[in-house]
Amino acid sequence: MNNLLLKLFRIIPRKADDFKIIMGGSPQSGKSSILFQLKFKAIPTPVPTLAFNKEIFKHRSRYIHLWDLSSHPKRKFFIWDNLSVGAKGLIFVADSSEPESIPTAKEELNRILQLETVKGIPLLVYANKIDKIEIEPADLAKDLGLFKIKDREWFLQPSSTEDRSGLFEGLDWLITEIRKSQAKIPENSQTE
Ligand SMILES: Nc1nc2c(ncn2[C@@H]2O[C@H](COP(=O)(O)OP(=O)(O)OP(=O)(O)O)[C@@H](O)[C@H]2O)c(=O)[nH]1
Numbered sequence: 186m187n188n189l190l191l192k193l194f195r196i197i198p199r200k201a202d203d204f205k206i207i208m209g210g211s212p213q214s215g216k217s218s219i220l221f222q223l224k225f226k227a228i229p230t231p232v233p234t235l236a237f238n239k240e241i242f243k244h245r246s247r248y249i250h251l252w253d254l255s256s257h258p259k260r261k262f263f264i265w266d267n268l269s270v271g272a273k274g275l276i277f278v279a280d281s282s283e284p285e286s287i288p289t290a291k292e293e294l295n296r297i298l299q300l301e302t303v304k305g306i307p308l309l310v311y312a313n314k315i316d317k318i319e320i321e322p323a324d325l326a327k328d329l330g331l332f333k334i335k336d337r338e339w340f341l342q343p344s345s346t347e348d349r350s351g352l353f354e355g356l357d358w359l360i361t362e363i364r365k366s367q368a369k370i371p372e373n374s375q376t377e
């Protein structure tokens with residue numbers, strides 16, 4: 186781990202009760218809009234994310250440290266290897282309105298799922314931008330290869346940042362799964 190990075194950004198939440206969640210996905214799929222809707226219930230003018238955004242907000246009596254990590258081809262390996270450390274949950278955002286982006290999204294998801302830092306942690310997939318297109322969630326889950334995932338719990342949640350539909354429902358599922366997985370870990374091994 187790069188010590189300078191650890192000093193610059195608090196990569197792992199101090200309190201064991203706080204949850205770190207990392208979010209990746211297709212370019213322009215709405216990751217930052219989701220982050221800002223969850224935190225501020227509003228979206229600032231969207232700007233492409235060069236490296237990452239991070240916000241902390243309270244949800245269901247827990248502080249969520251949500252990291253929106255860029256998948257820029259030149260930076261993603263450094264960013265994901267370093268900033269995914271200590272994550273308890275994973276969010277992946279797919280752009281439902283662009284079916285042609287799904288094969289690449291599937292590749293990116295597979296890359297992320299193989300990272301040692303995200304091993305076994307629950308996966309929430311937002312099928313975003315459903316205000317633009319009608320989707321069949323089971324078809325999208327199949328196209329993303331979700332039914333082949335056997336090493337963790339996963340859930341596909343249709344969503345839109347236009348009206349926040351699905352955003353908190355998805356997050357609720359993820360928090361429930363993180364709590365379940367923590368209940369299985371002996372208490373003295375949960376401190377980081
Ligand atoms: N119609 C619609 N547009 C959306 C939705 N979510 C995001 N957008 C738009 O999609 C574009 C990209 O949104 P961002 O939130 O910047 O997406 P991102 O995934 O963070 O983009 P990068 O950081 O560049 O990878 C912006 O024009 C948003 O307004 C949605 O649910 N519906």
Ligand SMILES: [Mg+2]
Nearest residue numbers: 216217233234
């Ligand atoms: Mg962004």
